[in-house]
Amino acid sequence: MELNPAFATNSDKFARAAGDEDEHETQAKVTKPPATVVDKSGDVILTLGDVSLLVSSKVLSVASPVFRAMFGPHFQEGNMLSKSNPTAPAVIPLTDDEPLAMTILCQILHHQNEVSNEVFVAKNIPGLRNLATVSDKYNCVGAVSFATNTWIQALEPFEAQASQHDLFHLLEVAYILDHPVQFERVSKRILMNDVGGILERMIGWTTDDILPIKVYGELEKRRRNIYTELFKGLQDPIANLVGKNEYEPTKTLQDKQYGCLNHTWDKFNLHDALQISAYLRELKRVNLWPFDPQKQKLDSLIQAFNNFEHRDISRFLGFGIFPKFTNCQACILDTRSQLANLMEKIRKGGRGLCLDCIDKGRRGGDEVKCRVKHD
């Protein structure tokens, strides 16, 4: 991977791993890009493919126990013996690490935040994820937390437009960096954005299993609960009317001639029929009917609920109802407020995951210890 030009420094700052190479090696070195100077008086050059970084082993050792072990007494001894020029920086290949992430990590640890800040403003979600991964591997998540928090905050405005794939990357970041607020916020967004099933989507995405499997399981469980609740909740406002077994016919000849409605509590009547029809037509108008969880995001469903109006089509069809009869279920029906209650339930059910509960398997009263509030 090419080193981001943002990190290239002036030529006078370039360091060379000179000293112990023979002529042949020195010639080969000419064609290689110079090391990026993270510390001018650094004693180690980390090489990652075409990228090489001149760094201080002391600085890295203070920040990371992994580097401390790497640069321990055995390293110093071996270094002195193996080189003809003991003052030249030792070259250490780090073949498994992502070059840009390691560059940023070293810059942060060497207090060169003004350089790494340049990438924070970009919508670079994979970049942040790689930095989180490499910080975790070198056990220095705490040492870079100010920088990673800044990056997380810089990305927050872009979360609304992020794909589900990128949102899962952000969730991985929150998990690695132990960031409960971001973890809750991003997992809620994943829930609200999802169409058709979280488990189906994760197949083929995760190659490094950063998130515990129960994160996916818990998200999918919540998604299904919400849709089950929705499916039932959408039927509730008219369930009583549809469920009536006996009919109440329009009785008098005069009522039939003048199209008067009849109103009864427990028998199915003309007003019930009109209300059912009005309700279904309004659901259709706001795209809630037919209800298909495979095609609709929770976000768009909530929007649809906001547009829902309680309509009484009796008037449009030529029936005047005044005053309302308190002994008629159709007269007292208020579908809008019933759906508003349902939406409130969805909002609650759609809250994000608690990182502490995921990590510690908390339930019941123990949740008061969690860093994010549970309600």
Ligand SMILES: [Zn+2]
């Ligand atoms: Zn009525």
Ligand SMILES: [Zn+2]
């Ligand atoms: Zn919790």
